Amino acid sequence: MAETYIGAPIKRREDVRFITGTGTYVDDIKLPHMVHAAILRSPHAHARIRDIDTSRAEALPGVVSVFTLKDIGELDATVPIRMYKIPGLDKYLQPSLARDEVRYVGEPVAVAVAESRYLAEDALDAIDVDYEVLQEVMDVREAMEDKVLVHEHNGTNLAGVHHVSIGDADKAFAEADYTRREEFRVHRFTGNPMETRGIVAHFDRGKGELRVYGATKLPHLNRQTIAAFLQLPEHKCHFEENDVGGGFGIRGELYPEDFLIPFASVRLGLPVKWIEDRREHLLAANHSRQVTCELEIAARKDGTLLAIRAQIYGDMGAYVRTHGGLVPCSTGALLTGPYRIPNYQAKIHCVMTNKTGLGTLRAPGRVESCFYRERMLDMMARDLDLDPVELRRKNLVTPEEIPYEIGFTRPSAHPTILDSGDYASALRQALERFEYDEMKGIRGLQEDGRYHGVGLSYFVKNTGGLEPYEGARMVVGEGGGVSVFLSIAQLGQGHETAMAQICADALGVTMDAISVFHGNTDLSPFGWGTFASRGTVMAGNAVHLTALQLKDKILEAAARHLDVDASGLTLEDGNIVQPGTEAPALPLGELVAHMRESITPEQGVPELEATAYYNSNNITHTYGVHLAHVAVDPETGVLEVLKYLVVEDVGRVVNPLMVRGQTVGAAVQGIGGVVLEELVYGESGQLLTTTFLDYLLPTSTDVPPIDDLVLEEAPSPYNPLGVKGAGEGGIVGTAGALGNAVSNALGIEVKDLPLSPDRVRAWIRARGDG
Amino acid sequence: MSTKSILNLTVNGKAYEKLVEVRMTLADFLRNELDLTGTHLGCEHGVCGACTVIMDGEAVRSCLLLAVQAEGATLETVEGLADGDRLHPLQAAFQDRHALQCGFCTPGFLMTATAFLKENPSPTDAEIREAISGNICRCTGYQPIIEAIGQAAPEAGGKPRE
Amino acid sequence: MKPAPFEYYCPETLDEAVSLLEQHGDDGKVLAGGQSFMPLMSLRLARPSVIVDLNRVSGLDGIAANGDGGLAIGALTRQRALERDAELPARNPLLAAAVPLIGHFQIRNRGTVGGSLVHADPAAELPAVTVALGADFVLTSAGGERVVSAADFYLGYMATAIEANEVLTEIRVPAWKAGRLWAIDEVSRRKGDFAMVGVALWADMDGANCADACITLFGVGGEPVRVEKAEQRLKGAALDDATLKEVERIVSEELEPDSDIHASALYRREVGGVLTRRALRAAAERGTEGNGA
Ligand SMILES: Cc1cc2nc3c(=O)[nH]c(=O)nc-3n(C[C@H](O)[C@H](O)[C@H](O)COP(=O)(O)OP(=O)(O)OC[C@H]3O[C@@H](n4cnc5c(N)ncnc54)[C@H](O)[C@@H]3O)c2cc1C
C-alpha cells in the first residue's frame, strides 16, 4: 500500500471502459420496443401560436404519436428555479411546451415519437404550425426600456433585482482620491459537453414504475420534480445516471425535455429515447455568461482600494431557468475577489430577452467578475502609475485577516467568508514560476512583428457548500470487498477513483477492494448534486466520515470475535491487526464470513455497513493566479497565446493527475470561451451559431501547453479532509488574464469579449495607428 | 434501387450482411445495427471527430458516410483496438497520461491516432497537435492526449504490443 | 439531425451516372466525398429525392499528365491523394500547398477535388486556386462534354455554371511555368477552418520585374475574386516594398466583401490587402527554388 492513497497520482479505474469503447452513455441504451422522440422547435424568436395541426405527421408510416401542450393538459408544469430565487423571477418560468406564444428560437412546440429518430424527424417536417410573428427584443438595454415585452402579461422585462450593500460605498466614493467608471461586457457562450443531452424514459405500466436513464448532476432533485409532475410516487421513479460525456454546468439541469420524454413514455407505455442533436443543443440547452457590468472603483492615490460599486445586468433569455438568476448574482457574489475592499455596493438586474434561457457554465459569474475587476485594477494601475502586481499585493487579504468576512454578497442567509489562504504566497510563487520579472519587459512590438503582452489575474472561487449535505453508504461484503454508494453524480470527473482513494485511507483497506457506485436515486435517499466543484468537498468528506464509522463497527465486531478490546485493534490493508502482539491478522473477509454465519441478536445486522452524511453550509474558497503571455498580429488581429500558467491552492490534493487534468482542461475551455466561442444572434432573433462550423470550440492547435502549479498551503478548516474543489480554478481567471495581456500588448483597454481577430483589429484601428 | 439495400462489410475482422435503410449513416449503422456503440456522435456534421473510424486503412468521419457506401469495406472501430485483454499501446498510454476525463471523445482520438501513427510512426509534438486538430475534446485541454500519443508512438506505429 | 429519405443509386460507369441524372432532373444530386453534402443533408438543408453516388464510378480519379505538360485531375480524386502525391509540389507547387489547408486529414481522406470545386464555398481554397491557375473544368452529361474555364464556372454565392444533369469529370490545369513565384496564405479562426480571408497568387518574372501575375482572393465575396487592377500594377514592376504597399492598397479598395459572424466587411478588405502583400513578399523571398520545372 502506498503511504496514503490520498495525494498519489493513481490511474483512473473508469478509463478502461472508455478506452475500449465499452462505456454506456445514454445513447448506448437500447430497450425492447423502444421508440424515438424528436422535438419541434420554434423557428421564431417571438410569435403567437394560432394553430398546430399534427394530422399529416400522425399519418406517416412509423409514427407512433405526436403531442402538443393540449395533450399534457392539466399536468402542465414549469421548469423550477433551483438557486437564487430572487423575488419576481418565478413569473418568467418555462413551460414544458410553448403555451400560446413562443419566445425564443428553439422553444419546444410539439413532440413526435416514431420507430426511429429518422422517422421522428420526418414527422416534425409534417407538423403544420400557424404562427403570428411578434416583435422581438434581443438586447438588454433595449429590453430595459420595456417597449417590447417578452412576457406581455408581466408588464416588464426586468424580472428581478438583487441588492448588495456592504459598508458605505457612496461615502467612500465621495472621499476617494481616485475613482474610475467603466462598462464591461462578457458575451454569450455555453458549455457544449461533447455528449449532448439525452434521456431514455421507461414507464412500466404493470409495475407503475418509471425508470429514467441519462439523468445526471442532480438526479434526486430532478426525480422529485418529475415525479410530482407525473403524479407518481417518488419512490416509484428511478433515475439512473449512465456514463456522462461532460457536464460543465449545462448538462443534467432540468429542462423542458426532462418533462416531455417521461411524459411520452407514461402516455405510450413504451420506452422512449430522445437524444439531443448538436443543433438542438446550441439552440435549446442553457446558454451562459452574457453579463454586462458598469463598474466603479474608488481608491487612495497610493493604490489602497476603498470601494466598488456595480450595476450588473444578466441577459436571462426568454425564461428564467433553474439557474438563470445565479449567473448575474454570482457575478456580484465575488466581485471583490481576494482583496480588502471594505465598501461594496451592487445592484443586480435580471433582464428578459428573446433568447435561449441562461444557466450555469463552469464558474458562472466568477469568470465574469474576475474579468471586470482584474481589468479595472490594471487600468487603475496605469492611471496611478503603480506596478499592477504591487497594487494587487498591497490590497490582498492577509493570512492574519482570515477568516475574512466580506459580507452578504449573495441572495442567501450566509455571508461570504474567505476561509483560508496565503494569497501573497500564491502570487509570489506564480510570478516566480512564470519568470514574470523577465517577462514583463516583453511588451509592445517585438522582432516577430507582433505585439506581445503579459497579463495577470487573481481569483478566489467558492467551492463546496451551497447545499447542505451529501451522503455515502458503505457495505462490506464477501471477501472483504467494500461497496461505496454515493448520493452524487459523476460527469467525467473520476469520482470512482478519487472516492476509492479517500475510502481506502480512512478505512484501512486497499483500493482494489473498493467499488464506488453513484448517480442512481436508488442508492441513497437524497443528494443535492454535482456542481460548483462540490463533488470532492461534499461527497469526499461524506466518504471519509462513513469510512471512519464503518471502521469502528468493524473493529468492534472483530473485538467480539477475537474476544479482545476494540481499542487494541486497527485495520490495515484489509486486515484486522493487533499492533504489538504476535497475533495473526484477521482478514476482513473472514470476519464477514464469520458474521454472516454466526450473527447473534445483540450483534444486530449480519453485514457490516454504515451511512453518514457530511453536513456543511460552509463554503470553502480556492484561490490563485492566472498569467498569460500573448502575441497579437496587428495587421490581422490574430491572437496567439504563447504561454499560460494557472496557480491554484486547492487545500489538499486527492489525486494530482486528476487535479492537473481539471486545471488544464478548464484553462483551455476558458481560453476557447474568451477567444473563439460566441453565440451570435442575427436578424429577427435568429441564432446564427447552430453548428460546430459556426460555434468554434478550441482545438489542439489553438492553445498552448498549459503550465500549472497546484498548492496545498491552505487546507480548508471547514472539513475533515481539508479539501476544496478543483474543477473551476483553471477557468476563472482566463478572461481577466487574457484581457489584461492583450491590453498590455496593444496599449488599449479591453472591455468586451471575445478577443476575435475582427474585434482586435477594430481596437487597433481605433487606436489610430493601424 | 429503393430505400433499403443489402450491405456486406467487415468490422473488426468480423463479416456482416445486413439490410439497411439507404439514408442511414455509417455511424448510426455501427451503433444501432451492429451495437458497436464505442463510436460516438458529438455533432453529426463532420466537425468534432468523435465518430472517427478507420475504413480501408484511412481515418474517416462515420457521420459523413452512408452505411451503404461501406459496401465491401473493411472497418476498424475502437472496439477492435485491444487484443483480447491486452490493451493497444495507445489505449494504455491514454490511461497512463490521464488523456481522458469523460471519455466521450476518446474513441475518435484513438482511431485518429491509430491511423496517424501508421503513417508517421515517430512524430514530433507539433505534428501530433496538427494531426488531432480535427478532433474536439472538451475536457482534457489536449495536452495529455498529445503526451499519450507521443508515448505510444514507438509501439503503436505497427501492431498491439506483445 | 438525420437525412430526409431519398433513393440511392450507385452507378459503376459514368454513362450510367449521367443517365440517372438526366432521368431525375432537379430531384437528383451527386454525392462525392460527402464532406460538405452529408452535413447539409443531415441538417435537412438539402433534401434531394435521388442520390447518385459517384464513389464507385470507374475512371473518375487520378492525377495524370496532360499533353501540354499540365495536369488532368479526375474529379473524384481525393484531396488526400493530391497531398500524398510526391510529384505534385514540383508539378504545381501552388496546388500542392493549397490542399493541406483544407479541413483536417480525415476530411481530406474522403473529400474530393471535384466536390470542393462544385460545392463552391466562397471561402474554399481549391476554387480560388483553380481560378488563379486558369484551370478548365470538364462537365459531362448524357448529351456529351463541355469545357468551362474556372473563371467562368463561378457565378456568385455558391452558384456555378454546372447543370443538374452534369457531372464534373476532370480538372485540367495548365503547365506550371518554370521560374514562377507563388504563394497561398489565409487567415481562419482556427486551423483547418474555412478561411475568413485568403489569397492564392503567382507572378512570372522577367529579371527583377514582374512580367505577369494573377491574384485571387477567397472568403471575400460570393466566389473567388481576381483583382486584375492589382495584377496590372504589378506588371513591369519590381516586387519591392513600395510596389507591394501599393498592391495592398489596391486590393483593399477593390474588394467588396460581406460581413458575417466571423469577420466584418472592413476586416476582410483590410486583411485581403495585407495577405496579398505578405504572400507576394513570401513568394519573392522563396524565389524560384523548388518551384518545379
Ligand atoms: C470539418 C470540415 C472542415 C472543412 N474545411 C474546409 C476547408 O478549410 N476548406 C475547404 O475548401 N473545404 C473544407 N471542407 C469541405 C471539404 O473540403 C469538402 O470535401 C468539399 O467542400 C466537398 O467535397 P466532397 O467531395 O466532400 O463533396 P460532396 O460533399 O460530396 O459534394 C459537395 C457538392 O458538390 C456536388 N458534387 C460533388 N462532386 C461533384 C461532381 N464531380 N460533379 C458534380 N457535382 C458534384 C455535390 O452534389 C454537392 O452539391 C471542410 C469540411 C468539413 C466537414
Ligand code: FES
Ligand atoms: S459526429 Fe462525426 S464529426 Fe462529429
Ligand code: FES
Ligand atoms: S474526455 Fe471529455 S470530451 Fe474528451
